Amino acid sequence: MGLLGISFIVASVVYVLVRPPSWLSQRISRWPFLPVAITDVSKEAAIVDSTAPSIPASASSAVQASLSPDSVSNMRSSDLPVIPPPPWSPTNGQPSTPATTPQTDASKSASDTAAMPPPPLPTIIDPPVVERDCESPTTPKASASKPLQAVTSFSLSADPPAPSLFMPPPPKPSPQQTSSAGRVPTLPMFPAANSAQRARGPAPNRAPPGLSPGGGLAPPPTHSSKPQKPSRKVTLDPGHSPLDWARISGPNSDLRGVEPSTPYLRVTPSMLKKQSGRRGKDAWMALNGKVYNVTPYAKFHPGGVPELMRGAARDGTRLFGEVHPWVNYETMLSSCLVGLLVEEPEGGSQASKMDEMD
Numbered sequence: 472m473g474l475l476g477i478s479f480i481v482a483s484v485v486y487v488l489v490r491p492p493s494w495l496s497q498r499i500s501r502w503p504f505l506p507v508a509i510t511d512v513s514k515e516a517a518i519v520d521s522t523a524p525s526i527p528a529s530a531s532s533a534v535q536a537s538l539s540p541d542s543v544s545n546m547r548s549s550d551l552p553v554i555p556p557p558p559w560s561p562t563n564g565q566p567s568t569p570a571t572t573p574q575t576d577a578s579k580s581a582s583d584t585a586a587m588p589p590p591p592l593p594t595i596i597d598p599p600v601v602e603r604d605c606e607s608p609t610t611p612k613a614s615a616s617k618p619l620q621a622v623t624s625f626s627l628s629a630d631p632p633a634p635s636l637f638m639p640p641p642p643k644p645s646p647q648q649t650s651s652a653g654r655v656p657t658l659p660m661f662p663a664a665n666s667a668q669r670a671r672g673p674a675p676n677r678a679p680p681g682l683s684p685g686g687g688l689a690p691p692p693t694h695s696s697k698p699q700k701p702s703r704k705v706t707l708d709p710g711h712s713p714l715d716w717a718r719i720s721g722p723n724s725d726l727r728g729v730e731p732s733t734p735y736l737r738v739t740p741s742m743l744k745k746q747s748g749r750r751g752k753d754a755w756m757a758l759n760g761k762v763y764n765v766t767p768y769a770k771f772h773p774g775g776v777p778e779l780m781r782g783a784a785r786d787g788t789r790l791f792g793e794v795h796p797w798v799n800y801e802t803m804l805s806s807c808l809v810g811l812l813v814e815e816p817e818g819g820s821q822a823s824k825m826d827e828m829d
């Protein structure tokens with residue numbers, strides 16, 4: 472244990488002597504009994520390279536003594552030595568460290584250069600070319616490779632391009648080909664001229680070519696459309712429009728022309744024949760077995776009163792159907808319904824004949 476303590480003290484002393492702190496070196500430099508003051512620079516030079524020529528201790532101590540704080544404080548600016556900047560100094564023009572003199576600086580540089588030669592320049596080694604087929608445990612790195620085939624280049628110069636390895640350009644068309652290329656290509660006829668489609672003739676719903684400007688796509692003529700006829704509608708008096716008739720012939724109105732208490736009549740043909748609209752009597756019309764009093768509707772009939780009276784005092788079913796079978800007469804004449812058309816009784820016709828004789 473004691474030996475360890477002694478060795479630690481010896482090591483500390485040796486360290487202080489080898490690397491004395493700045494305050495200690497200054498004090499040591501002022502000691503008169505020390506012939507040689509060890510400076511940091513000389514020490515470092517000695518440590519770096521013992522074979523390098525060392526600076527004389529006396530000169531170093533003289534320089535150090537001349538630059539001690541006390542001596543520096545007593546000196547004037549003219550007394551200070553002029554220190555040129557070193558040629559290799561990166562801070563050219565900047566004041567250098569005042570702890571060195573030109574002699575010590577030059578010697579230090581020489582000793583440093585001798586002690587530590589400049590490191591060798593790094594050599595650039597090309598990365599190994601990774602083969603595609605090799606099985607590497609790591610991810611293969613991409614590497615630049617020379618193209619196997621020449622890459623075509625385009626230039627605007629008039630010089631003809633270099634021959635390429637790719638497909639040669641197509642040959643220039645001959646004058647004959649040029650003249651035929653200008654024509655519009657023709658497609659084969661469809662259907663073929665000798666096909667069964669053409670043998671059957673044009674489609675039945677297509678007009679023959681030339682008759683229809685739309686290319687034969689016009690719809691075929693149909694027989695269900697209403698034939699074009701000149702309109703026979705008349706100008707109705709004011710207040711006699713279809714809407715006016717709808718308003719006055721509502722479900723609660725009674726336009727039969729008989730007593731309201733009268734039930735629906737059984738109208739025989741002889742009875743119907745007497746209701747012609749003349750002699751002060753209403754005009755009755757039989758339509759599909761029902762007898763209507765059409766006198767109230769006459770001035771509302773779009774075809775006019777005379778046209779309507781063509782079916783008065785008779786069965787007008789066929790006539791009505793010939794003119795306008797689409798008209799909903801049952802709804803329009805519901806308030807005008809008198810009764811049902813029935814056949815003549817057996818003795819009724821003879822009685823009526825006797826009445827005529829009277």
Ligand code: HEM
Nearest residue numbers: 702703704773774778779781782787790791794798800803
């Ligand atoms: C049976 C005797 C009748 C004859 C001869 C007759 C005749 C006509 C005629 C010629 C027209 C004009 C058609 C046109 O050119 O547009 C017409 C229109 C009309 N008739 Fe009659 N008519 C008769 C009975 C009736 C009856 C009983 C009603 C109804 C209750 C009626 C209701 C109409 C209507 C609503 C129109 C207008 C049709 C439309 O706008 O398309 N007709 N009629």
